[in-house]
Amino acid sequence: MKKLFFALLRSTRLINVIAWWNRKRVPILCYHSVTDGAESVQPDPHKQHIPLHLFLQHxxxxxxxxxxxxxxxxxxxxxxxxxxxxxxxxLTFxxxxxxxxxxxxxxxxxxKLPATVFVITDRADGRLVSNGESFLSWDxxxxxxxxxxxIGSHTCSHPYLPDLSVLDVTKELSESQAAIRSQLGQTQVxxxxxxxQVSESISRLAKSIGYSxxxxxxxxxxxxxxDLYELSRTVIASDDDVATFSARVSGLTWWISRCRRLFHPEKNVLRERSFSRRYGSAAAQSYLDS
Ligand SMILES: [Zn+2]
Structure with a gap:
């Protein structure tokens, strides 16, 4: 249904008007994995594994x-x-x-397209590899x-940062940054x-530790x-066809979700419950505030 709606908007060129309206704003697109198989990876509950043919259309x-x-x-x-x-x-991954x-x-x-890859440094070290997924090695x-x-950091072990102590957040942020600096000699990370997910104190910490x-x-x-330490991303789902993708890049999907939150605040409660079950109540609150 949603796809049909975006296809209709695209065919009427309304998406072009919205993209024009947002032309001076910069979406930071967030992909996860791109697979070279013809079919989508199943199961893919978080819609992270996009097939190559769809990615190339994007x-x-x-x-x-x-x-x-x-x-x-x-x-x-x-x-x-x-x-x-x-x-x-x-473009980021x-x-x-x-x-x-x-x-x-x-x-x-x-x-000749630029991109940033955010690595989980423990996984590059060959640690914490779970459920058969494989991650980039340092080589x-x-x-x-x-x-x-x-190359950027996605912390050492991919924890839910707002639930950690200040000491543990500091360790996650500083050790992953140090690993990238020492491995690659890169100064800006x-x-x-x-x-x-982030809180005001975590973003201040990220800045003081020296992230760019x-x-x-x-x-x-x-x-x-x-705010350079709380930039927004635009997450791309593994089943986004070109019409849905163009709606995301134009900023339209974000407007729709903002409106939905304004007019249906009860849906926030359901989202909070589901997020809370997965990541804890502090996480859910921060998710909704973000
Ligand atoms: Zn992640």
Whole structure:
């Protein structure tokens, strides 16, 4: 039903009008894994494993309609309060799945497109690998970094940060940053908060530890006055066809979810219960506040 609605909006070019309205705001697109099989990975309860053919359709759409800039370029422009070209977007990949090296990087390289990969540093060390998923090794991360891929941190072990003590959050943020710096000799390291969840004190900590910027919840495109330590991301789902994808990139899906929250506050309660069951009550509150 939702897909049909976005297809209709796209065919009437309304999405182009919304994209034009948001042309000066920058969506930071967040992918997870891209698989090279013809079929979608099942089960995929969090819609993280997008098939390659769909991902390539997204890239073709972006090449045609948008200007893809790197995360460091976006940060620099935001710091200098300098506008980027209209319709700019940033490409990022959370979790450091190994298929980034095998499946995604060659296509980005062919198209000369910049991207940032946020790695969970314990997994790059070969630790904490669970349920058969495979993650980038340091050798692969080295190779990606030397080919121009920007490497950021997604903490050491991907915990729910707002539930940790200050000491544990500090450890997660500083040790993962130190690992990337020592492995790659990279001075500027950006951060993506696991599950997009953060509190004011955690974002202050990320800044004081020396991260160059940090990406938080799924909250639409960023304007020029965005807080560099609580940037919004736009999460892309593994079954997003081009019409749905264009609605996300335009900022339309974020407007719809804001309106839904305003007009149906009772749905927040249901979302809070479901999030709370998964991550704890503090997590749920922070999720809803974000
Ligand atoms: Zn993650």
């Amino acid at each position: 890239l073709d759409y972006l090449k045609k309609k948008h200007n893809i800039v790197s995360l460091p370029e976006f940060q620099k422009a935001t710091r200098e309060r300098r506008p980027l070209p209209d319709y700019s977007v940033v 959370d979790d450091g799945f190994e298929d980034f090296y095998k499946v995604v990087a060659p296509h980005l390289g062919q198209r 692969e991360i080295h190779e990606l970094a030397s080919s121009g891929i920007d 950006s951060l993506s908060y696991p599950y997009g 910027c940090a990406i938080a919840s799924d909250a639409g495109p960023n304007d020029q006055s965005a």
